[in-house]
Amino acid sequence: MQLTVARIGRAHGLRGEVALELRTDSPARRLEVGATLATDPASAGPLTLTRVREQHGRWFVAFAEADDRTAAEALRGVELVVEATADAEEDAWYPHELSGLRAEHVDGTALGTIAGLEHLPAHDVLVLVEESGDRTLVPFVRAIVPVVDVDGGRVVIDPPAGLLASDAANMVASEETDGASSGRDTDADKA
DSSP states (O other): OEEEEEEEEEEETTTTEEEEEEOOSOHHHHOOTTOEEEEESGGGOOEEEEEEEEETTEEEEEETTBOSHHHHHHTTTOEEEEEOOOOOOTTOOOHHHHTTOEEEETTSOEEEEEEEEEEOSSOEEEEEEETTSOEEEEEOSTTTOOEEETTTTEEEEOOOTTOSGGGGGGOOOOHHHHOSOOSSOOHHHHO
């Protein structure tokens, strides 16, 4: 199975350099000058790294196969992929391992099924399809997802109030949140 290391972003400069949207926790190990990476779609590669640099937490690379801005811009959206290997790292899961897992509340109540993982700027989120069919994005942080049991086929979620779509039916709106009264007299109130 192939795993995405990075997605190629916009061209940077005139000499074929591109910005990367990382999908790996170890970019220095995966992105070394001389490394050849497969691509998705496969027709865009393989690509060989000729320059690699990090600047203010962002990664920029150049490929032997794209030596100018036009060629680099044509690679935008292409994913750099590697073959999956057995990884003994604790608390590390691949998106394909999470998809299809049963989601349970910390009290044991069934919440739905995990449909996937999305990479957002702040952090990753689990895509939860609730029992009602509603789609909810759950921040994939230990405080909200304390248990990931791939072998057991489940994740345990401890959602804050209001996170789940099913919470909407149980929420009580106060005057402050429903806009019913601002405490000020209006012309309509005086009539």
